[in-house]
Amino acid sequence: MGAQGMTLPLLDVSGVTLQYRTREHLVTATYRVDFSVSRSDRFILLGPSGCGKSTLLKAVGGYLKPTEGTISLNGRQITAPGPDRMMVFQEFDQLLPWKTVKENVVFALEASGKLRGAAAREKAAEAVSKVGLARFADSYPHMLSGGMKQRVAIARGMAMEPDILLMDEPFAALDALTRRKMQDELLALWQETEFTVLFVTHSIAEAIKIGNKILLLSPHPGRVKARIDDIPQDISANAAAKLEAEIHSMLFAEQIQEAEHA
């Protein structure tokens, strides 16, 4: 079983088409997308707005069902949201405002039935101090800055020890300086436990910095355009710039074509 477990991907997305209804349209967000995430991957879904990357992440989260194709985690098909796939959202209001920083983490642990009472509080305190917020453990979310709120959300996600951490542009609403700091901190956290993370972003630089694998999606509808593997974590500034230019031209070529067709 052990050897097989190693070869089996942790998350498998195959032929996934996602559609949702707005008031007037039926929108196809992604069309027959395939990818798989292995344990300890820092897997990035990268693409311009409209490529369905967030929708794809929500489908992995179990919040919407594919119209076609399957998503499975550890060989089991995903049908509903669950604590084995903790989600970190972009929005700052993902914390429960009526609970303190620590209580927010405790809440997740207790509500999902993972831990109770003292054990949950201990685990929460540990997670909160791991993201450097021990001093703010008893503060309410409205007293925190945007970056601190996102740290709490990350702490909550990690405390649950999910099979995979889903991050939906978690740093997009932060200022540039905080954003860089948060990226570094996330990498440092990853170094400790090598958790698996599926990360959505529209920033090429962020994708290269954080990911070891990048799936490039094209917009309207989202289709897999390219996949980049084995990005070293200590990638040199030069190599990163070159890769960034390459990805940029791949995304940009599409836009030129679109403009010509219009």
Place this chain on the structure above:
Amino acid sequence: MPETAMGPRITIARMDGDAHGVVERPLTAFEKIYNLNWLRKLVILAVLAAAWEIYARWLNNPLLFPTFVETVRALVDGAVSGVLAMRAWASIQMLLAGYAIGIALACILTFLAVGTRIGSDFLETMTSIFNPLPAIALLPLAMTWFGLGAGSLIFVLVHSVLWTVALNTHSGFRSVSNTLRMVGQNCSLSGVRLVWKILIPAALPSILTGLKIGWAFAWRTLIAAELVFGVSSGRGGLGWFIYERKNLLDIPDVFAGLLTVIIIGLFIENLVFRKIEEKTVRRWGMQQ
């Protein structure tokens, strides 16, 4: 090319002393006192009382308009003899019964509205019908249905509470951000647990507003209803007390009764609800 043009040049600025003056200083005693909300309002109240006293003395007609001092004396007498407290207690008992029933019905209605679309339509339709209707307007009808007694009073009280509480709770639930719902679902919450652990606390500002407005409506409705009722009801609340004393031309007592109505209203609205808000939604930064 000179070497200085080769790259960015950095000049470190010298930050001299503390020429910028205060960065932070404690407020002066006057500023601190002036910041006290209750104190400013107390001053306004004192000015109003003085104006009342002066006008009533100048008018010099206790049958039309007793002085402030006379009113306070009547109020103190009423409080000491226990008459006012007894009447107030009769009113409050009635109010609490109506309020509790109204809230219970509102809970059921909103629960149905959260669960089903038809329930939501039902609630919206009913609130649009009954919200513009002052509950007191139902009193004549209530009297023919339930007679002159507690039944009629509770009927109008329930009407004054039910619709505002249900409407505010429902709109509070609807405005809970999708992200929070998703967070709840992520932690395996669904159905009643999701409502209890996520929706109710997240909608608490609206729910409290609904409860507050509902209480205010109920209190006004009750006093008004008692004015009509008292005529034949044996033992009444504050409304009846006011009506009775007017018939006896005991005008200071009428004023004392009115003041009691105001004081109880103020106490509940500005102290009880304010305290609840301070302990909850304000503390959590959900309401300024």
